[in-house]
Amino acid sequence: MARFGIFGGTFDPIHTGHVVLAVEIFEAARLDRLFVVPAARSPHKDAGPSADGALRVAMARAAFAFHPAIDVVSWEIDRGGTSFTIDTLLHAQTLFRDAEWTLVLGEDSVPSFPRWKNAAAIAKAAEVAIARRPSSGDASLADLRTALPGVRARLFETTPIGVSSTAIRARAAAGLPIRGFVVEPVARAIERSGLYRKEAPKPSA
Ligand code: ATP
Numbered sequence: 001m002a003r004f005g006i007f008g009g010t011f012d013p014i015h016t017g018h019v020v021l022a023v024e025i026f027e028a029a030r031l032d033r034l035f036v037v038p039a040a041r042s043p044h045k046d047a048g049p050s051a052d053g054a055l056r057v058a059m060a061r062a063a064f065a066f067h068p069a070i071d072v073v074s075w076e077i078d079r080g081g082t083s084f085t086i087d088t089l090l091h092a093q094t095l096f097r098d099a100e101w102t103l104v105l106g107e108d109s110v111p112s113f114p115r116w117k118n119a120a121a122i123a124k125a126a127e128v129a130i131a132r133r134p135s136s137g138d139a140s141l142a143d144l145r146t147a148l149p150g151v152r153a154r155l156f157e158t159t160p161i162g163v164s165s166t167a168i169r170a171r172a173a174a175g176l177p178i179r180g181f182v183v184e185p186v187a188r189a190i191e192r193s194g195l196y197r198k199e200a201p202k203p204s205a
Helices: 016-028 054-065 076-081 085-096 119-125 141-147 165-173 184-194
Strands: 002-011 033-038 071-074 099-106 126-131 153-156
Touching: 002 016, 002 085, 016 033, 016 054, 016 076, 016 099, 016 126, 016 153, 033 054, 033 076, 054 071, 054 076, 054 184, 071 184, 085 099, 085 119, 119 126, 141 153
Parallel strands: 002 033, 002 099, 033 071, 099 126, 126 153
Antiparallel strands: none
């Protein structure tokens, strides 16, 4: 049976940490295909995304254009509203009926995962592949297994890259270069659109 994965996030913007994580988990979890799914609006973040959905999808597509088996899909953007993983997983299962599913999570998402909408149903429908994240501290698999009995979860040592979208938005707002933090086409898209740039202060009279 084909092994398909889902990697969700806000990707505001997509950065090298996301790209390396996706590639390494794709390989280590022996997936046949990985779907990267930008959220319309994350239920886990207070503020909505800065960049609109179409632009976040376009940036993510540019970042993964090199990889033949990692596809960026607009399922959650098209659905709109708050993006719940259970809805995305059920949608994916109707599109591809004969696949085994793996949900890819950064380690910092693990402590809250048992409280996600229908977490038990997610855990039943998909394996969970957890990528270590440098800043996430000690999220333990044992805690997850206690909170969600029966969860099929594995932790993968991915190359630590301590970049975050928050830090990139802050750099762009401060007028600092973002090349190296994001891939080249994403840097160009951000610069061209003026995305994340605060309005320049008006010169004083
Ligand atoms: P923000 O700073 O806006 O909160 P973010 O950089 O954490 O964003 P998200 O789009 O929220 O990016 O992340 C999507 C997924 O990617 C999450 O599971 C998150 O844990 C993971 N992730 C993000 N950045 C990294 C990184 N540098 N290394 C490993 N995993 C990461």
